[in-house]
Amino acid sequence: MLKRLFSSTKRPYIPGINSPENISVDLSGSTLSFKLLPNQDFEGFGERVAPASTLNAYNPQAFEHDLYGLFSNQSLYSRRWELYGVLWDPQPIGSIRANAHLMRADTLPDGMSCLNPNQFEQVINRYLFNHGPEQPEFGVRIAPVNWQVYKTHDTPWVYCEERDRNQADEVAWHAFAFAPLDDNLFVLANFYCINSDQKDIINEHFRNIIGRVISTFDLKYRPEIQAKVMRLQNETERWAYTEQRDPEEWVYPWAWHRGSREHGHPPIIVTEPGTPAPTYTK
Numbered sequence: 189m190l191k192r193l194f195s196s197t198k199r200p201y202i203p204g205i206n207s208p209e210n211i212s213v214d215l216s217g218s219t220l221s222f223k224l225l226p227n228q229d230f231e232g233f234g235e236r237v238a239p240a241s242t243l244n245a246y247n248p249q250a251f252e253h254d255l256y257g258l259f260s261n262q263s264l265y266s267r268r269w270e271l272y273g274v275l276w277d278p279q280p281i282g283s284i285r286a287n288a289h290l291m292r293a294d295t296l297p298d299g300m301s302c303l304n305p306n307q308f309e310q311v312i313n314r315y316l317f318n319h320g321p322e323q324p325e326f327g328v329r330i331a332p333v334n335w336q337v338y339k340t341h342d343t344p345w346v347y348c349e350e351r352d353r354n355q356a357d358e359v360a361w362h363a364f365a366f367a368p369l370d371d372n373l374f375v376l377a378n379f380y381c382i383n384s385d386q387k388d389i390i391n392e393h394f395r396n397i398i399g400r401v402i403s404t405f406d407l408k409y410r411p412e413i414q415a416k417v418m419r420l421q422n423e424t425e426r427w428a429y430t431e432q433r434d435p436e437e438w439v440y441p442w443a444w445h446r447g448s449r450e451h452g453h454p455p456i457i458v459t460e461p462g463t464p465a466p467t468y469t470k
Contacts, residue, residue, distance in 0.1 A: 193275055197385075200271040200281060200393055203228040208404075209239075213264060215290065216245040217410030218369060220264075224401065227267040230280050236287075237266035243290050245373055251292055255455045258295055258318055264288035264375070271393055282390045284397060285380040291315075293372045297468055302368035303417050305344075305429045311374065312346060312366050313436070313466050319350060319362070321440045321462060323455075328353040328440050334395075335433040343367050343407040344429060347398075359384050363394070365402045370413060377402065438463045 195201035208223035227235035243262050244250050251260035266287040270280035293302065293311050302308045316331040332348030346366045352358040365377040381394040409417065421427045439462035447453025 192272065195272055195275065197273045197281055197387065197389060200273055200390075202269065202271050202393075202397065204269075205397070205400075208401075211239045211265070213240055214242040215369060215375075216243070218245075218413060219408045220375060221404075221406045221408075222401070223404040224265065224267065224286075225269050225397070228270045229268045230270050230283070233268075235265070235267045237263045239265040245290060245369065253294075256318060256322065258293075259315060260292040260294055261289040261376075264290060269397065271390065281385060281387075282394060283382040284394060285382070286378070286401070288375065288377040290369070291374050291376045293374070295468075296372045297470070300468060300470055301371040301416075301420060302374045303371065303413070304420055304424060305427060306424075307468070307470070308366070308368050308374065309346070309430060310466065310468050312348075314468070315366075315376075316348070316350065316364075316436070317438065317466055321438050322465065324440050324444055325446070325456065330435040330438075332433055333435055335430070337429045337431060338365070338402050338405075340403045341406040343409070345402055345405055345407075346429060347402060348433075359386060361391075363398050365398075365405065367405065367407050369407070369409075370416075375407065377405070 192201040204226040208225050211224050212219060212221045224239065240263070243264070250262055252262070253260045269284045269286060271282040273281040296302070296311060300307045302311055320329050320331055329350050330353055331350040333351045334347070334349045336347045338345040338347060344367070348364055350362040350364070352361065360380065360382045363379040363381065367375045369375055379398050381391070383390045383394070441458040441462045442460035444456050444458045447455055447457045
């Protein structure tokens with residue numbers, strides 16, 4: 189408890205930061221191993237989704253479909269982490285809602301593969317567009333921000349952030365980490381960072397925690413996937429992720445309204461569109 193006694197905004201107390209849990213998930217023969225901070229919720233709630241030990245990546249019925257028909261998912265875990273400042277303030281100075289999913293790209297054309305870095309970047313772009321301009325009710329955001337490729341283990345992880353267009357008013361933002369699993373499958377780790385005090389130093393603490401977690405992600409492919417990667421690599425002229433990317437210059441819809449599920453409408457009906465959605469190209 190000495191760390192809590194002397195904690196501050198500059199050096200926050202983060203419960204469990206030095207005692208993470210070792211977790212391993214069987215993804216139909218491939219294995220995802222990582223270290224995860226224990227759940228810590230200021231309001232006393234337990235973890236929303238306990239870490240899965242096994243998921244069937246090839247059972248269509250196991251996936252939950254999104255409302256846009258673009259991506260389906262299975263939950264891997266859902267936890268919350270708190271950062272505490274000075275001892276006399278019991279409220280956290282920042283929170284991270286961390287979750288991960290096994291994702292399926294439902295509209296990826298035949299002949300394309302998430303295992304191909306160039307084509308996987310297109311999948312990431314499509315996900316970010318859906319998370320941004322296709323959901324304008326959450327405000328105008330920019331992505332990808334702070335693009336980075338983690339190469340700490342066999343399988344690279346692509347990291348990026350989604351930030352408010354007007355960061356002066358930003359109190360929360362998303363960070364993502366993506367890794368391919370098979371042709372239309374990938375793993376997505378999502379970090380929702382709540383910084384009510386809007387202090388840059390708290391955002392830096394968030395990035396340090398997130399980087400610490402991502403650096404433990406170790407995705408090992410089953411032999412069939414390894415062979416597929418080798419075949420695709422031999423067939424592809426350029427096999428590398430983009431090391432640095434600027435945010436996309438997406439224009440949000442000028443006019444839109446919510447759709448009616450009862451009448452079979454999509455969640456958002458756009459009446460004056462902005463930038464059209466990205467399309468997949470081989």
